[in-house]
Amino acid sequence: MFKNHLKIAWRSLKKQPFFTFLNTFGLAIGMAGGLLISLYIYDELSYDTMFADSDQIYRVNADIKFGGDAHESAEVSAPMAAAMKNDFSQVKVTTRFRNIGSVLIKKSNAELNAKELQGTYADATFFEMFGIELLYGDVKTALTKPNTLVLTKSAAEKHFKLDEALGQLVVLENSETYTITGIMDDLPQNSFLKDRSVFMAMSGYEDAQAMEWTSHNYFTFVKLIKDTNIDDFNFLLESMIDKYIIPYAQAFYPGITKEQFIASGNYINYSIMPLTDIHLHSNRITELSPNSSMQNVYILSFIGVFLILLASVNFMNLSTAHSLKRAKEVGVRKTLGSSRFGLIKQFLTESAIISFISLVLSILLAVIALPFFNTLSGKTIAIPFTNPIFWFIVFLATAVLGIFSGSYPAFFMSKFIPVKVLKGSAGVSNGGGRIRNSLVIFQFAISVFLIVSTLVVFQQLEFIQNKDIGYTKDQVLIVNDAYAAGNQVTSFKEEVQKLGQVESVSLSGYLPTPSYRNNSSFFKDGSTEQENAINMQTWDVDHDYLNTLKIEIIAGRDFNKAFSADSSAIILNESAVAIMGLQPEEALGIRLSRELGSENPEFSKVIGVVKNFHFESLREDIGALSLNLSSSSGSMSVKLAPGNFSNTIANIENIWNRVAPGQPFSYRFLEDSFNDTYQAEKRLGRVFITFTILSILIACLGLFGLAAFNAEKRTKEIGVRKVLGASVSQISYRLTIDFLKLVGIAILVSLPLGWYAMNKWLEDFSYRIEIGWGVFATAAFLAIIISILTVSYQSIKAAIVNPIKSLRTE
Structure with missing residues (x-):
């Protein structure tokens, strides 16, 4: 039976190539967009998970207010790492980084320097902390001695053959000579250390040995024993203020107490943050590398989910629009004994075939669009073709999408009454209208929401570009x-x-x-x-x-x-x-x-x-x-x-x-x-405009399908109106105005949601625009113009049909 369903489905799809193309193309666009966004989100969520015991590694943060300045720092004082290791049994190992920015490096006997964009001092426990192995050298001794360093593979290859680099001398900043004691592989792009290429021994950095408890300059990480209670450990960190900070401060402020310090409005609060949370949940001063935001992940997740939903809704509308042409087929099948369940299986088989054809096309589109998407998002994402889990998820998602997309058309068409459809009456004039209209409203509400979001993001970027920042940046x-x-x-x-x-x-x-x-x-x-x-x-x-x-x-x-x-x-x-x-x-x-x-x-x-x-x-x-x-x-x-x-x-x-x-x-x-500085906002703006265009395209296909359905359903009415003297423009207007009402409802629903969401986004800026009425007017105008252009073709096509042909449909 299943083989029979497949044969009939394939013949049916071949019989109506334009309809099949619209359905397949719409689904493929949504699936390709959803695939790219899913890969992006997976990359964001996988930051720093490649390190050994990443779930046990934490960064120590400090919230500080002193001297009228309050800030959230990702750094703490130099002696804090050793103190935590000595004082707290929960700590297995600690390590510190001191960022120094770009580094000039050359062979000891060379004249020409090479520039490494990011160099950092690191403790010898760096490798133990993150489970990093060296390509050459011993992790136990690599950074133990002063004036030693470890290079990444790419940095080392600029000066030496890899197997000859170990033990070589290099000169940093034209002044200090270092010995290469290790070569490590390049760090992954989804790592907080991704741009680091030179790691120098912290033991040779004089400032790192100082016991200056109030100078916060060191990124400090701790690895805790399993099942450590984080709240309890944060409470222990607070004890360091009484034990170390206040006694150190008393050398400068004799007699000062913690109570006096707090009473003056000042504070120092320490806490730890999971390593794997840093990229998406940390926006502190002097981060080791630029971070993203969980807010952006939510936004892109929203876009990805609704892009696929829009494609699915488009499929439903196109299928129901085409249902009248298959009404007699359903009537004949029911007359010959087909059950409603059998018809549902037949139609679901057709939708599944379209879904899997769309999957092939979507992967092709994703491969073509991937370089552009990587440029757009600042990523180096690749489609994991060799990963069986990837294919399992893709095929499962495609099957679910096919069943979901085909479910409404299947149940809708299987309800046709044989007597009515065989007489020539569609028998469906009262069925499914509210659902179809709701789907169109849903599609355009999402599209208008994305238009509003895009306009706000670009207005904020323009505000940033044109704001008087107090100095000249031009030329x-x-x-x-x-x-x-x-x-x-x-x-x-x-x-x-x-x-x-x-x-x-x-x-x-x-x-x-x-x-x-x-x-x-x-x-x-x-x-x-x-x-x-x-x-x-x-x-x-x-x-x-x-x-x-x-x-x-x-x-x-x-x-x-x-x-x-x-x-x-x-x-x-x-x-x-x-x-x-x-x-x-x-x-x-x-x-x-x-x-x-x-x-x-x-x-x-x-x-x-x-x-x-x-x-x-x-x-x-x-x-x-x-x-x-x-x-x-x-x-x-x-x-x-x-x-x-x-x-x-x-x-x-x-x-x-x-x-x-x-x-x-x-x-x-x-x-x-x-x-x-505003690359993240620019990328977000480009992502918005790209997927807004895709959502509008899919929504237009859905509206096009519903317009076709409506025109075919009202064929006799149009013929009667023409016989009674109605002009083409009058008929086109009546057919179009019904859809504009739906778009109007979509606009009323989406504008408040767009205002709320973008106001939340703008809260991150101390200096921001106010969302004016012009944004909403522009979004509404664009939605109306797009819908008129989409519907007008079907409306005019229906209006110019010879009324004799229209009246023969009875």
């Missing part, structure tokens, strides 16, 4: 790693300044884009109480920094080469002044020091106050900041005059090659660095 060229020029860096700056298209040049340690930074606590002269501390970032800049980036001074003056005392001067931003409870003019002349506890502390005099400018993401409020003169030369900022930059960049490179031979020359534009 500012950043020369990376200027310090590689060594003693010639000043001469390099002076020669670049002489170029015709260069307006201004600055050497500095920091740029106003999110990066790895530390805060320092300052005290006013004569005020050493901890409740009067001012916690703020300190940037090393030169005399030309404010001028190059066009940062506005609102009180006082800029650094001036004519004043030698400016070497101990300081410039604050408005947020720092506000913490002191002063107006900008009142802050001028105040002396600040960060050397609390010193017998002869050095003070810095405030000579100026700059207007607040954004140096973090617009998700964050502008924090306190101080600028001081320094010879730091981490990067060079070059403000260019308008014009063609190619020649100027080439001239700068020529100067670099002359003053720093053998050192890599690399540059970027400050605007690009600014835009990189």
Whole structure:
């Protein structure tokens, strides 16, 4: 019997190729989109699960408020790892990382450096903690001695043959010599360490040995014994404040107690976060690598599920629209003895065949679209063709989708009454109308919701691009790693300044884009109480920094080469002044020091106050900041005059090659660095617009099917109307207006949902747009225009049919 069902189903599908194509194509689009989104979500959820005992590994976090600054840190103090190992029996092993950013590295006898984008100091327990094996070297000794390092395979191959790299000497930053004690495989792309390529021994890093309990600079991980109660362990962490933090602070604040510290509004709260939760649930300052958000996973899950549902609804509508052409077939089958259950099995077999044909087409579409999708999402996803579990899930999902999609048409068509359909009456005019209409409303509600979401995301991105951020990011060229020029860096700056298209040049340690930074606590002269501390970032800049980036001074003056005392001067931003409870003019002349506890502390005099400018993401409020003169030369900022930059960049490179031979020359534009901060939002916007287009396409196919069904059902009515004098436009209008009512209901349902969802999304931004009525009007207008264009073809086609043919349908 099943073989018979297959034969009949295949003949039926071949008999109606256009209908089969529409159904197959609609399902294939939904399935391909669902497949890609599923692979994306699986990749997101699998972050850091490849490490041994990943469910027992946790990162220690710190929530801190001190000196007017409150922040959630992913780092803790250097001695905390050893203290936890000694004090808590639940701790099996601890390890620390200290991020240092990009690293210049070369063979000991070479002139030319290679640049590794991410280097970090790591404890020798790193390999034990994460269960990482070395391709070459011994994990037990690889990072135990100072001035040793481990390279990833890709980093090592830039300098040596892999089997010859072990024991070789390399020079970092043109100054320190290290011995290679291990080569490890490249870390997976779904790992929090994915960009790290150089791991240096923490034992050789002097700061890591210091017992500074209030300086939080180390990413610290612990592996706990199985079944440790996390709440109990977090409670134990709080005991470290009494045991270590307060005694350490008493060296600077004699007599201070935990009660006094809390009474002044300050706090330090420690907690642990599972390693596998970090990527999707952590948004703290100075993360080891850029994280995603569980919110984005929910959004994409929503899109994926509803994309498949839209395709399924489209299948139902197209099948019911075609049901009238098969009404007599059903009547004959029932007359010849077919049961309703037998008909249902027949129709479900047809839907299953279409589903599996769609599966083949969807995989082909997914393979074609995968490179584009990877670019869109910033992933390196591959379809796991060799994984049997993948095929089991795919085939199971396809079977379920086929049964679900075909269930309504099967039950609907199997209800036809033989007497009526064989007389020529459809016998279905009263059946299923509400369900079909509900399905169209559902389809367009989802489409309108996605249109609203897309418009809001792009409006927020446009707001970010156009907002006054307090400095100029246009036409500012950043020369990376200027310090590689060594003693010639000043001469390099002076020669670049002489170029015709260069307006201004600055050497500095920091740029106003999110990066790895530390805060320092300052005290006013004569005020050493901890409740009067001012916690703020300190940037090393030169005399030309404010001028190059066009940062506005609102009180006082800029650094001036004519004043030698400016070497101990300081410039604050408005947020720092506000913490002191002063107006900008009142802050001028105040002396600040960060050397609390010193017998002869050095003070810095405030000579100026700059207007607040954004140096973090617009998700964050502008924090306190101080600028001081320094010879730091981490990067060079070059403000260019308008014009063609190619020649100027080439001239700068020529100067670099002359003053720093053998050192890599690399540059970027400050605007690009600014835009990189919002890559997650840009990717989300591109994902929204892509799947919004797909959802609209599928919804239009469904509406097209229902329009065909409606026109065929009303064939006699249309003929009568034409005989009585109705024009083509009048008939088209009547056929179209019914669908516009459904679209109107969909709009009314989806707009409030879109407003609520996108307001929740915007809550993550401290600086955000307000969703105006224009977004909803645009979404509604687009939905109406799309539906009119979709329905108009069927409406006009039905309206121009000769009424004689229409009336013969009786």
